[in-house]
Amino acid sequence: MMRITDSISIDEAELEEKFIRSPGSGGQKVNKTETAVQLRFNARKSLVINHAVFLRLQKIAGSRMTQNGEIVITAHQFRTQELNREDARARLIKMIAQAVIPPKRRRKTKPTLASKRRRLDGKKRTSELKKGRGKVRF
Numbered sequence: 001m002m003r004i005t006d007s008i009s010i011d012e013a014e015l016e017e018k019f020i021r022s023p024g025s026g027g028q029k030v031n032k033t034e035t036a037v038q039l040r041f042n043a044r045k046s047l048v049i050n051h052a053v054f055l056r057l058q059k060i061a062g063s064r065m066t067q068n069g070e071i072v073i074t075a076h077q078f079r080t081q082e083l084n085r086e087d088a089r090a091r092l093i094k095m096i097a098q099a100v101i102p103p104k105r106r107r108k109t110k111p112t113l114a115s116k117r118r119r120l121d122g123k124k125r126t127s128e129l130k131k132g133r134g135k136v137r138f
Contacts (some may be wrong), residue, residue, distance in 0.1 A: 002089065004096050008048050015092075016040040017085065022076040036076035039088040044069025049096070057099035071095070 002010045022036040043049055043057055043065070058065055065071050075088035111119075 002093060004093055005100055008096070008100060010041070010046070010048060010096075014041060014046055015089075017088075019081055020074075022084075035079060035081050035084060036074060037081065037084040037088045039073045039075070039085075039092060040070055041073075041092055042068075042070045052102070053096075053099050056103075057096060060095055060099050 001012065002015070004010060016039070018038045018040070019034040020036045020038055021034050043054055043061075049057065054069070057071075058069075061071050064073060071092065073088045073091050075084040075091070077087055078084050
């Protein structure tokens with residue numbers, strides 16, 4: 001079980017890991033070992049994620065989420081499978097934990113009288129400055 005928050009834990013069976021060859025330079029070993037990890041998690045079919053969290057997760061994941069609601073994370077930063085695997089899982093946990101927090105609702109506020117006066121004073125100052133840039137007449 002991967003613990004996301006106090007109320008959300010993801011079962012290991014919901015995760016699908018595939019080891020692939022890591023891109024980039026690396027020497028002789030890179031061409032024969034599969035150290036990069038491709039982690040897949042189907043958020044749409046997951047029982048622990050509700051619809052509201054799924055919609056926020058969709059925005060956070062962006063292009064890492066497929067059209068059928070599957071998040072694909074590729075980790076190839078490290079040279080070993082274990083570290084790349086931990087990195088991919090940590091990124092998934094961070095993404096889901098961020099989606100669990102609902103956004104704060106914006107309260108409409110009115111500008112204060114002092115802020116209105118400051119804005120108008122600034123506009124007057126700019127106006128006077130621009131008037132002074134005209135042609136000089138004697």
